[in-house]
Amino acid sequence: MWEAIVNLFSNILLIIYKYMGGNFGVAIILFTILSRLALYPLMQQQIKGTQAMQELQNSKEWQEIQKKYKDDREKLAQEQLRLYRELGINPFASCLPTLIQLPIMFALYQSVVRALASTPAQLLILQNAVYPILGLSDIIPINSKFLWMNLAQPERLYVFGVGIPVLAILTALTTYLQTKLTTPPPANPNDQSAIMSKTMALYMPFFMGWITYTLASGLAVYIIVSNLLGIAQYAMMGKVNWSAILPGKTVRRKQK
Template identity: 65%
Template sequence: MWDSLIINPMINTLLVIYNLVGGNFGIAIIVFTILIRLILYPLTVKQLKGTQGMQDLQQSKEWQEAQKKYKGDREQLQREQLRLYKEFGVNPMASCLPTLLQFPIMIGLYQAVIRALSVTPIQLLDLSKHIYPFVPAAAMIPLNNRFLWMDLSQPERLMIAGVGIPVLAILVVVTTYLQSKLMQPPSSNPNDQSAQMARTMNLTMPLFMGYIAYIYSSGLALYFLVGNLLYIAQYAIMGRLNWKNLLPQKKAVPVQNSPVQNSPALKKPVKAGEKKKK
């Protein structure tokens, strides 16, 4: 089932693109990533609307009053939140669906890249079982796995002075962080639970994606990098990038009166002729 729905379509799509772009598997992965983003574009728009709806709800007077009213009752606050979801027409899953769909695509692409770049007779025999009859695979296999300085079937390292630098993994970390920061809507309450969770994800997700790009094939890392850049470009076209999120946020420090200023003794009127006692 997994092979039929995910692996086989990906392998054959990559082979067809590879044939069309003149036998460059790196370009094939880039074109494949663009196709995936175009297919997911309607879901991206829905994600944007869902995120905007969540932002409007969090800034609404009804939600702020509910937080104050049910501050000590978590269950009642959750019920009130669900009611406001319906009232505002917000679907929390709408903002998560494109992200969730990326995981089967990510796993499938990794397996598709590894199988498409088969070199041994046994691997080539296994690959032939996944190729559709109309794909002219005989003229293409084995595929050219070189792209720039990379072997797309192996983890990427750029050798500089004898040291392997994981350039793609670093770029994946940077672009994933930029993506999460630029697309994060401003929060009216920085101490809100959802805002705190977003800040945590802004740190953990780039590191997780960078680690995957570091240990797995560079073909998958290339997909991550191009996908991040396209995702940022889509939001830029829609005018939804929050550039202010990249600036350091100043924390408001509450001003407290000193104990001396609040002392009752200072509030008593001084009687005429009253002298200080030494």
């Protein structure tokens, strides 16, 4: 099953590559847009779920429950779950936009390496994986160069002999921005979901940056484009929390 998904992704990438000018970087960007479009309904649902969560946290009922069970954490958690169920809220909604991409990321990484076939053994695997209609011999060799990068290798931009991991930095930055901008400010900073969101906002950028620092740069292109598209989708719905990246404003909200 997993192999079939990786093969499917590899073939989609190669079809885009074949018909879009033989540029693998462009193929990855277009693939990312396609995958975001495919996930669009699910993402919309998650955005609504996040909005519902925020409304719940600001509701009178929830604040009363918090006051009532402030000394009974177990009961408080039970009541919180009851409210989630009643209102159809997913408590992990704020994490999902990022987490949902993980399986795609896994498969895409393998697909990029497979499709670029930079060794004879990989070419043989690709030969067996590619759909006959694609005509692999027509597109071999696959151009792995995009801008200054070799998409099959970890990326470094050399300035005066020093290798700067530009894509890893951009990945960390856009991951941070996406998490911050798309996570609504919590009514109660000590709430479980608020703690989780805060932790996610801290750790995920480093984690994604580390992944793209060590693995093929084609993956970094996917993550950066995906993050930017994610922010754009939230912005189009008017759900971007711009105040989250302006420290002054955040402090004022907390002081209210």
